[in-house]
Each structure stands twice: as C-alpha cells, then as structure tokens.
Amino acid sequence: MAHNPVRVLSKYTELFGDTFRFYFGGVREAIVTTNPAVIQHVLKTNAENYHKSEIQVKRMGHFLGKGLLTSHGEVWRTQRRLIQKGFDRKQLEVLSSIMQDSLADSLRDFDSQARIGPVDICPQLMKITFRMVAKSLFGAQLKDEDIDLISRTISTIQEFMVRQTIQPYLNPWFSVSGELRRHEEMRARADGILLHYIRRRRQEAPGHDLLQILMDARYSDGEGMSDELVLSESMQLLVAGHETSSNALSWLLYSLSSRPDCLERLRQEFDSVLGDAPLSYSDVPKFEFAAQVIQEALRLYPPFWMVDRMALSDDRAGDVDIPRGSTVVVFVYGAHHSPRYWENPESFDPERFSKANEKLHTPFAYLPFGAGPRGCIGGNYATLQILMILSVLLRKYDFRLVPGQTIEARPMVILRPKHGIRMTFTEAITRDVSRLSDCLP
Numbered sequence: 485m486a487h488n489p490v491r492v493l494s495k496y497t498e499l500f501g502d503t504f505r506f507y508f509g510g511v512r513e514a515i516v517t518t519n520p521a522v523i524q525h526v527l528k529t530n531a532e533n534y535h536k537s538e539i540q541v542k543r544m545g546h547f548l549g550k551g552l553l554t555s556h557g558e559v560w561r562t563q564r565r566l567i568q569k570g571f572d573r574k575q576l577e578v579l580s581s582i583m584q585d586s587l588a589d590s591l592r593d594f595d596s597q598a599r600i601g602p603v604d605i606c607p608q609l610m611k612i613t614f615r616m617v618a619k620s621l622f623g624a625q626l627k628d629e630d631i632d633l634i635s636r637t638i639s640t641i642q643e644f645m646v647r648q649t650i651q652p653y654l655n656p657w658f659s660v661s662g663e664l665r666r667h668e669e670m671r672a673r674a675d676g677i678l679l680h681y682i683r684r685r686r687q688e689a690p691g692h693d694l695l696q697i698l699m700d701a702r703y704s705d706g707e708g709m710s711d712e713l714v715l716s717e718s719m720q721l722l723v724a725g726h727e728t729s730s731n732a733l734s735w736l737l738y739s740l741s742s743r744p745d746c747l748e749r750l751r752q753e754f755d756s757v758l759g760d761a762p763l764s765y766s767d768v769p770k771f772e773f774a775a776q777v778i779q780e781a782l783r784l785y786p787p788f789w790m791v792d793r794m795a796l797s798d799d800r801a802g803d804v805d806i807p808r809g810s811t812v813v814v815f816v817y818g819a820h821h822s823p824r825y826w827e828n829p830e831s832f833d834p835e836r837f838s839k840a841n842e843k844l845h846t847p848f849a850y851l852p853f854g855a856g857p858r859g860c861i862g863g864n865y866a867t868l869q870i871l872m873i874l875s876v877l878l879r880k881y882d883f884r885l886v887p888g889q890t891i892e893a894r895p896m897v898i899l900r901p902k903h904g905i906r907m908t909f910t911e912a913i914t915r916d917v918s919r920l921s922d923c924l925p
C-alpha cells in the first residue's frame with residue numbers, strides 16, 4: 485500500500501465493487517468509492533457536510549497557514565470568491581503574455597539541455613510550469629534564484645508532509661531530531677522572500693499579476709487582505725499549481741510518443757489556429773483535438789489520483805452509510821479506469837472526448853479537476869498552460885522515447901512517473917519552423 489496505493493485500491497475495486505471500507509495503515513477506516521452517485525453526493529450535493537480530511541488540513545495548515553486549501557465554511561467561501569477573479573476569462577487573457585514570456589525564457593534552458601542529449605522531461609517540465617505559475621503570481625520581476633529556492637522548498641516540505649502522514653509514528657522523532665524545525669526554517673526563509681515582494685508591491689505601481697488581484701480584493705467592510713494572508717494564499721496557489729500541470733504534461737508527451745497520428749493532427753491544428761502568433765486565452769476554445777488529447781491524458785493519468793473528505797455528521801449516499809467522522813476517499817484514478825464507465829479504459833483514445841462521444845459519458849466518472857464547490861480553481865489556467873507549452877514543443881521538435889526504460893507511476897500526493905521519462909528532442913526540419921519565430925526563443 486505504501487509503495488503503490490493505486491494498484492492496491494484498483495485491485496480491491498475489482499474484488500469488492502465500486503464502494504468498500506478500507507483500513508489505511510491498518511487503523512484509519514475509510515470508505516473508498518468510484519461510484520459516480522456517491523461521488524456526486526459527497527463532493528457536490530451534500531458538500532456542506534464534508535470537510536477536507538483532517539490530515540490534509542492539519543499537516544498542510546502547519547506549514548502553509550490558512551488559505552484556500554486549508555480553510556472551510558464562510559472563511560473559505562469568501563476567499564474563494566475573491567481569488568476566483570484571478571482566474572476569470574479577462575484575467576487569464578492578461579496573464580497569457582506573462583506566461584508566454586516566461587515560457588520563452590524557460591525554453592532557452594530547455595533547448596540547451598535537449599541539444600546535449602536525452603532529457604528527463606519531468607524535472608524540465610516542472611521548471612517550465614512552476615516558473616510560469618510563479619511569474620503569473622508575482623510578475624516578471626520575480627528573480628530566477630528566488631523561484632528556484634521556493635520550488636525546492638515546496639518539494640522538500642511536500643515530501644516531509646507525506647512522511648509525516650504515512651509514518652505518523654516518526655513524528656515525535658521528527659520533533660526531537662530537529663527535522664521538523666529544519667523544515668519550518670526552510671518555509672520561513674521562503675516566506676521572507678515572498679513577503680519582501682508583497683511589501684515592495686505596496687509601494688509600487690500596480691501590476692497585472694495575481695498578486696495584484698489578491699492585494700486589490702476587498703471584503704464587504706471595505707478592508708483588504710493583510711500581507712500575511714496574501715502571503716499564505718500565494719504560497720497555497722504555488723503549492724497547488726506546483727506539480728500538477730507538469731505531471732499532466734509529462735504523461736501527455738509520453739502518451740503521444742507512441743501516437744504519430746495524433747501528433748500530426750495536433751501540429752496541423754496548432755498551425756491552422758495560431759499560424760505564427762503566440763497562443764493566448766481567447767484561442768483556447770478554438771482547439772478541438774488538442775482539448776480532447778489533454779482530457780484523455782488527464783483521464784489516464786489524473787495528477788490527483790484521489791481526493792478525500794471527512795463527514796461532519798452521519799450521512800447516507802444511495803445505499804452507503806457514511807457515519808460521522810469517517811473519511812471518504814474518492815478514488816479518481818479508479819473511476820477513470822473503470823470498464824463500467826469507459827470502453828477499453830487502458831487505451832489512449834482522444835476520440836472519447838469528441839463532441840459526439842462526450843454525450844455518452846457518465847457524469848461524475850471523470851473528475852481530473854475534482855467536482856463541486858471545492859473543484860480546482862486553476863483548471864482553466866492549467867489548460868492554457870498545457871496548450872501553450874504543447875504548441876511550442878510539438879512544433880519545434882520531433883521527440884522520441886528513449887528505448888529500454890521502465891515507465892511506472894508513483895502515486896504519492898501527485899501521480900508522478902516513478903523513474904522519470906527520458907526523451908530525445910531534435911529540432912524539426914521538415915516543418916517550417918521559421919514561421920514560429922514569434923513564439924520561440
């Protein structure tokens with residue numbers, strides 16, 4: 485279970501059906517479900533009765549403070565409403581140019597790596613997507629060394645939180661040995677850096693980034709967020725957007741590497757929609773096939789392979805009793821791979837998401853961005869980000885999977901490739917790459 489929970493839960497789903505009780509670590513009881521009606525009830529219809537699990541909120545809250553990811557009730561609702569503005573259509577259009585500039589900078593690094601030889605795409609894509617999110621939040625002036633330090637801090641703290649959760653008996657040792665303090669100090673250093681940017685912005689002309697949205701937000705009494713709250717909300721957005729899009733993209737490139745037919749169609753679509761213009765948010769609805777490809781990759785490899793909730797009072801979903809205090813694990817990966825809802829669930833088939841076929845989908849059996857009021861706030865941002873990166877990588881390079889490697893998923897918080905994914909990238913010579921000069925480094 486600690487090694488590969490997805491495999492174990494998939495096997496139990498096959499053996500015991502779509503909803504069963506499971507003892508995590510032999511002690512913590514949870515109801516694991518892939519049943520769309522139960523999922524709909526817990527995440528949407530009766531969402532008021534469910535909080536994020538205590539472990540998530542307590543452990544994350546310790547390091548991340550209060551913010552969208554770790555709050556509930558009225559506080560969460562108000563923050564969500566204010567922050568949502570940062571992800572609306574108008575703002576995503578504004579962010580598009582910050583994202584394009586960041587991508588052009590990142591691609592210079594990527595290109596020099598790719599020229600040397602095969603690259604593990606996972607850390608490379610993480611660098612590209614994290615820089616984009618960080619600059620979308622704090623603006624172009626955010627320094628590269630600060631981005632690196634914050635990214636390293638988030639990765640290290642996330643790994644520590646996973647250890648705290650799966651090896652809870654080590655927690656007293658983490659305190660005594662100073663490990664806990666070391667991680668707290670790391671976090672404080674990253675906080676100090678971001679706080680500096682926040683305080684500086686208070687003295688400067690307004691920016692066009694998400695930081696400005698957080699700073700300009702006003703509660704009903706006319707007050708704004710304190711610097712500390714702006715800091716913890718920004719940190720939580722950085723954490724939520726840290727590894728999600730990059731892992732989605734890694735799995736997507738991996739899936740495409742064995743599908744030259746899809747690659748060709750994608751390249752044609754990017755050429756016909758964009759020509760030589762850079763992609764911005766208003767272009768997103770014009771992509772039909774690329775949207776299908778992204779949706780299918782998120783079905784096969786959902787970055788959040790599960791989401792969990794805790795029942796506040798006794799409840800019943802269909803014929804499933806959910807006693808107060810129980811944890812409900814929505815097994816997203818299991819629903820996405822279930823033969824009940826998908827034909828040939830293991831095959832990569834973007835046609836599932838064509839307009840005609842979408843009508844056949846079972847509601848709440850596909851939830852890469854979660855569902856209900858606590859669904860992902862950054863879903864549209866993530867789609868824009870993925871499209872933007874694909875539009876450039878696919879048209880600039882031919883890429884191949886390095887043969888002989890084992891590709892395997894490692895489902896911790898996020899569904900990552902366990903040993904990375906090594907690929908070779910060679911500059912495409914058959915396509916007219918000069919037309920892309922505007923959007924390439």
Ligand code: HEM
Binds near residue numbers: 728865
């Ligand atoms: C492919 C990329 C992404 C995927 C698959 C994804 C998936 C999810 C899922 C499944 C949830 C719901 C978790 C739950 O119900 O417990 C969620 C929540 C959230 N996501 Fe994303 N996410 C992605 C990208 C992003 C990005 C880029 C950002 C921000 C820049 C972001 C910010 C958030 C936040 C703040 C929440 C919490 C919302 C709340 O509780 O109100 N996500 N995401």
